[in-house]
Amino acid sequence: MHVLIVETRAELASQWAERLRRDGITVHITHSQECAVRVLCAHRIQVVMLDLMLDEGSALAVADFAAFRQPWAKVMFLTDSAVFSDGSIFTHCQNACGYFAISTPVSDLATIVEHYVHAA
Numbered sequence: 001m002h003v004l005i006v007e008t009r010a011e012l013a014s015q016w017a018e019r020l021r022r023d024g025i026t027v028h029i030t031h032s033q034e035c036a037v038r039v040l041c042a043h044r045i046q047v048v049m050l051d052l053m054l055d056e057g058s059a060l061a062v063a064d065f066a067a068f069r070q071p072w073a074k075v076m077f078l079t080d081s082a083v084f085s086d087g088s089i090f091t092h093c094q095n096a097c098g099y100f101a102i103s104t105p106v107s108d109l110a111t112i113v114e115h116y117v118h119a120a
Contacts, residue, residue, distance in 0.1 A: 001117045002026045004048045006036045006062055007078070008055045012102065016049060019110045025117060033057020037065055045073045046117045049109070051102075052079035052089075060092065067095045074116045076109075078102050 003025050007013035010031065017027040028043060030036045034057060039045070048066050052059045063075045074097035077089055090096050097116055100109065 002028065002043050002045045003113055003117065004036060004039050004043075004045045005029045006033075006048065006054065006059070007031065007051045008053070009051075015106055016109060019106050020113060023110065023114060025114070031056065033059075033062050036062045040066055040069050040073075045070055047097075047113050048073055048075045049113065050075055050077055052077045053081055063093045063095060067093070071095070074098075076100060076112065076116075078104075078109075 003020055005013045005016055005027060007029070008031055013029045017029055020027050028039045030039055033054060045066070048062070050059050050062055059077065066073045066075060073095060075093060075095045076098040077096060078100050080102040089099050098112060
C-alpha cells in the first residue's frame with residue numbers, strides 16, 4: 001500500500017507521513033510536480049495527497065498524470081485557499097476523491113487515506 005504526498009511544506013508532509021507509516025502504509029514524499037511524476041512512474045500508488053498550491057509545478061498536472069498513469073489512484077486535494085471551494089475540482093479531476101483544508105486534523109486525514117488505500 002503506497003501513498004504519495006506532494007506538499008510544499010516539508011514539516012506538514014512529515015506529520016502526515018509519520019501518522020500513515022504507523023499504520024503500515026508506505027509513504028513517498030515529494031515537493032514538486034517533477035518529483036511527483038517520477039514517483040508515479042516508479043511505484044504503484046493508491047492515494048495521492050496533493051497540495052493544490054504547489055510552489056513548483058501544477059497540482060492539476062500531477063492529478064492528470066496520475067489519472068493517466070495509474071487510473072485507480074485517488075487524489076485528495078489539500079489547500080489553505082478558497083480555490084475550488086465550490087466543489088468544481090470534482091469536475092476538473094476525474095480521480096479527485098476529496099478536497100480538504102490543510103488544517104484538517106492529521107488523524108482525520110489518515111482515516112480518509114486508509115479508507116481509500118484499502119478500497120483500491
